[in-house]
Amino acid sequence: MKTLFRNLTLALAFTARLSAAEPTASELAEKLAALQQDGNSYVRLRLDVQRPGEAKVALQIQIKQRRTANATEVVYQVLWPKERKGEAVLLRRAGNQPLTGAIFTPPNTSRALDAAQGKEALFGSDLSYGDVLENFYTWEKQAIVGTETVDRVPCQILESKPGKGQQSSYASVRSWVDTRRFVPLRVEKYSASGQVVRRIDTMSVATDDRKRHIPATLSIRAQKDSVTELDGSRLRHDVIYEDREFTAGGLGEMKVPRTAAE
Amino acid sequence: MTFFIVVIRGLLRRPVRTGLTLVGISIGIAAVVALVGISRGFEQSWAAGMKARGTDVVVSNMGSALAPKPFAANVRDRIAKLPGIAATCSIFVDMTSVEDSSMMIISAREWGGFSWQNLKLISGRMPTDAEEPAVVLGQTAAEVLKKKLGDTVQLETKELKVVGIIDGGALVENGSLIISLPLFQEISGNEGKINIIDVRATPGSSEDDVKRLCVAINSVVPEARAMVAGEHVGNSQAYRFISAMSWGTSLLAVIVGVLGVMNTMLMTVFERKQEICILLAIGWKRSRIIRMILWESALLGFFGGIGGVLIGVAGVKIMETLPAIHGLLEPDLSVGLMINSVLIALVVGVISGIYPAWRSSRLTPSLAMQG
């Protein structure tokens, strides 16, 4: 009886410790990956690009996305300014297959995109096409390499490295994750030589229509003195898309999706 | 020489320390003025906006965001059937980034609804029908977007022509883009959805009647909440958070102020120990010594309060001119708030002086003979 009691106490103590502990690297990566693979969604944001010695370029953009564990399809469309209205980019990727897509320039010019163009800049920003699609939290190698406080928030540093067959232009990515809200507050992407190629800072966090914490304002730096800011004003889930909208032929159409009936 | 001069000389004995203490209290009081002014102003201008729309009850679902959550447009039909209601107006209010401005209020109103009636045209005209791709801008919104009559505003995928500039009689109205509800629902993909219903009670309804009306609405509309107009922004979690933050910060500022003044006054008492003993030895009553110290700390509070009000008002005025905030703030910098802030500072001063004054009155006059 005594032994049973002791074992029970030990087991209880162990469980309590487990539940209070920080998530492991794979748990953290799984959770963050799942947050990105959130089905159909619609985003409205402003994209500001500031290059040294140049006037700031501001674009109003709508993003249509279909993200699942197996495939990611994203359409970026410029709404404003007038002279660039209608410019659109379609990016697709199925599993670990290379990226495909199309670029549309009004009134009717369209050209295909392939994996070789993955490093090109999206609408002249510090973000590349590859960055838009890549969900590095699904990569094979995930490890917690330390902790650090970012903006007075304690963060776990999660290092992600692509496994065999997982193509990426980066050798590794580090995310400073606020494990209380499950929001990366900083992301650094490294080249094979260990240089920081891109740094993404979360400037503000908001809650979305599913009451999840998401980065609302991001600042992205890919080269010296140049900075891109993404300022999100809306995120809706459960929107209805037609397959046509995610084809090169459908890129010229500009419409706002309807929310599925509740 | 008056007793007041004796008090002033005490403060001027260490001008740098007195100055720094004043700066400390001023910053604390400036925080009170700015934060409380801004949060009160927000609530008041929202209430004024409701009045300007001629609304008695607002039905909405305020969540954690500043814009309420959408619900089905047919909710309105259930409300309209209730007794005691003169009119209803369906609205969709959204906050979004428009062109190169960061956050704008879009107020989409039921075509023909009473919420259009109180808009005063400054120039131009109202849209001719519900489908006309047109927008009416509040005067602040026009300023922020740098738009004039005839220009176009890009809202989502649609270009809308600015046909009128209006004075809505309240900050919220003046900072809004006002368009017809069906047009906005189509543009934003929110067909069949609204997020606010403005309700006008039958003329002659008392405040209690309006409150009873809210209860009746709440019983038939579980997806939203009816509130007396002007109260409903106070129901927003975001607003309550801002309000709690402003009061919390103010309280902290006041505590810091108390500690600052108390520290200064204690230092003063320790430093002037012998002087106080001399005053006792030449016949000053202990009560006069207490009064002297309390007056000094009260004056520190008073002048710190005045400085704080000036810094707070200046700070808010500067904030109002910032491009990111312009048009979004209408702080309530009323005389009442300023007087209250100075009074708070004065009370802080007096409270902070009580312990040092008590300490000073405990000194024995025979110490004057030493040294």
Add this chain to the structure above:
Amino acid sequence: MSAAQDDGKTCVFEAVGLTKEYDEGRGQALRGVDFRIHEGEFVAITGPSGCGKTTLLQMLGALDVPGAGTLNYRGESIADLPAPAVYRAREIGIIFQAFHLLPTFTAIENVQLPMFEADLSMSQRKERAAKLLESVGLEGRRDHFPTKLSGGERQRVAIARSLANSPSVLLADEPTGNLDSENAHFILDLIIRIHREQKMTLVLVTHDMTIAQRASRTIQMKDGRIVSDQQL
């Protein structure tokens, strides 16, 4: 206040069996002191350092209270005065060795300080302070701060301050102790002149016998006791 009469002279102070301990009984400043001081007298209290003379002066000024024994002012126990501050303000003028002027006030303002406890208007205070400064020969220095005055001038301001509320008793604690001999002479003459002109009782503490010799009576103290009490 009523006071005892000795040969027709009013008794101002009467001490019986005065004692005072310090450091919680480890030392004794006064060990049973008895005396009477009459109105208009100039009494010099002398003795070496630590003999208890300053402690005695503090008790006369109600700045301290006796451990045992009684000390009466005009028949009333000083220790039991309901408002010792009023006594200090109206009956007593004190002159300190180190002048003790308040540095943030001018000469005329320092003189006005005790007058806050008297029923005088602001203009009356100012007028009276000006007259007092004139009486000590400082009419030209009234708006100077203490740091701009010489040692002798500072003590003259302190004397004017001690006379602010027309006291009947002047208590002086080594008033010339911080002055050079020329100024010391001048200040002593001034105090004696005031004592005579205003018929004030003057109790002066000093360890300087040449000063004590100018008094009408000398009380010599040693180890907390009076060892001699002589009329000169």
